[in-house]
Amino acid sequence: MVSLLRKLVPPSEYRKFLGAVVVIAANAGGAWTPIGDVTTTMLWIHGQISTVETMKSLVIPSAISLAVPLALMSLTSEVSGSGQDTPNVLASEQMAPRGQLVFSVGIGALIFVPVFKALTGLPPYLGMLFGLGVLWILTDAIHYGESERQRLKVPQALSRIDTQGVLFFLGILLSVSSLEAAGVLRELANYLDSHIANVELIASAIGVVSAIIDNVPLVAATMGMYDVTSFPQDSEFWQLIAFCAGTGGSMLIIGSAAGVAFMGMERVDFFWYFRKVSGFAFAGYAAGIAAYLAVHNFHLSLPTTIAEVPFLHGFTH
Numbered sequence: 001m002v003s004l005l006r007k008l009v010p011p012s013e014y015r016k017f018l019g020a021v022v023v024i025a026a027n028a029g030g031a032w033t034p035i036g037d038v039t040t041t042m043l044w045i046h047g048q049i050s051t052v053e054t055m056k057s058l059v060i061p062s063a064i065s066l067a068v069p070l071a072l073m074s075l076t077s078e079v080s081g082s083g084q085d086t087p088n089v090l091a092s093e094q095m096a097p098r099g100q101l102v103f104s105v106g107i108g109a110l111i112f113v114p115v116f117k118a119l120t121g122l123p124p125y126l127g128m129l130f131g132l133g134v135l136w137i138l139t140d141a142i143h144y145g146e147s148e149r150q151r152l153k154v155p156q157a158l159s160r161i162d163t164q165g166v167l168f169f170l171g172i173l174l175s176v177s178s179l180e181a182a183g184v185l186r187e188l189a190n191y192l193d194s195h196i197a198n199v200e201l202i203a204s205a206i207g208v209v210s211a212i213i214d215n216v217p218l219v220a221a222t223m224g225m226y227d228v229t230s231f232p233q234d235s236e237f238w239q240l241i242a243f244c245a246g247t248g249g250s251m252l253i254i255g256s257a258a259g260v261a262f263m264g265m266e267r268v269d270f271f272w273y274f275r276k277v278s279g280f281a282f283a284g285y286a287a288g289i290a291a292y293l294a295v296h297n298f299h300l301s302l303p304t305t306i307a308e309v310p311f312l313h314g315f316t317h
Contacts, residue, residue: 017073019262020277024250024284026258028066031246032058034114038169039219039245044114045124046223048231048238051114057239060295065247065288069280098142105138106131172217180224189225199237204289207244211255215245236296240289247288250281 030037034044034051043049109131116127136154143149150156179185196202210218222241231237249256253263253273262268 016266016268016272017276019266019268020273021070021073023253023256023258023262024069024277024281025066027247027250027256028062028284028288031065031243032062035110037246039215040242041124042216042219042223043238043242047228047233048223049242050234051118053234054239054242057234057292057295058243061243061288061292062247064291065284067284068287069277069284072280072283073277102135102139102142106135109134169216172214173220176217176220176224179221185221185224188221189230192225199231200240200289200293203237203240203244206241207248207285208251210245210248211251215249215256219245240292243288243292244285247285251278251285253277
């Protein structure tokens with residue numbers, strides 16, 4: 001999205017604000033689905049959260065955590081009235097039909113992963129590998145005999161994988177597992193339970209810390225500190241962890257992968273984001289937590305079956 005902004009909006013303070021909105025939106029959007037963020041995926045794979053309940057419970061808080069910063073930022077002098085006429089750069093760059101097919105199959109493969117897990121009970125990574133295999137077969141079939149299009153095939157894409165990032169996360173998870181095996185995380189959990197009995201406060205604090213420390217080790221450590229016997233699947237604690245760890249990274253530009261990418265692409269420094277955006281992001285973070293607690297306490301959620309939709313309920317009887 002930041003790359004798209006670079007085409008649509010000329011370099012300006014306004015474009016920086018739009019890029020900051022992209023960071024907040026990316027983190028908020030990834031928090032309410034099991035495959036939207038690394039941390040929610042970790043919680044989903046290990047059984048702390050489920051697909052439907054997480055989406056029902058977190059979609060409203062995630063939307064509010066984005067809407068509040070947007071509303072507040074629109075009132076500032078830097079943004080108010082800054083809309084500009086931009087060239088229609090997309091009109092001349094139509095995606096080829098085969099590209100649309102590959103894109104659609106790729107999105108479908110991602111969406112299929114939770115369905116695969118629900119239907120088969122197998123680990124989600126097998127569903128992802130199945131989707132990769134389908135894409136591999138599709139691209140090989142589409143570009144069969146086209147030597148000049150080898151770069152569009154899956155093997156070429158796999159050669160550009162960020163192996164260092166994969167090894168980094170592997171090292172983090174191994175380190176956290178070592179702390180769990182040594183009993184350090186359990187001792188920390190006991191300390192928190194004795195000094196901070198409020199689970200909402202613990203989850204909120206983890207979200208704030210995730211703006212400074214990468215949220216992957218934080219969530220991995222939390223999973224090592226508590227298990228489903230302490231807090232059952234889809235409990236308030238795990239859903240708040242999923243939300244707070246996902247959206248808390250928006251409060252600082254170094255708190256999420258989206259923020260780091262934005263900082264590198266737009267040459268935005270840490271203090272500009274801290275002065276101009278962090279306050280709005282924190283307001284959205286707090287509003288999202290308040291929205292979740294309201295939804296949870298008043299049992300407000302999106303219907304998932306026809307029987308739960310009032311005006312359709314009559315048709316089922």
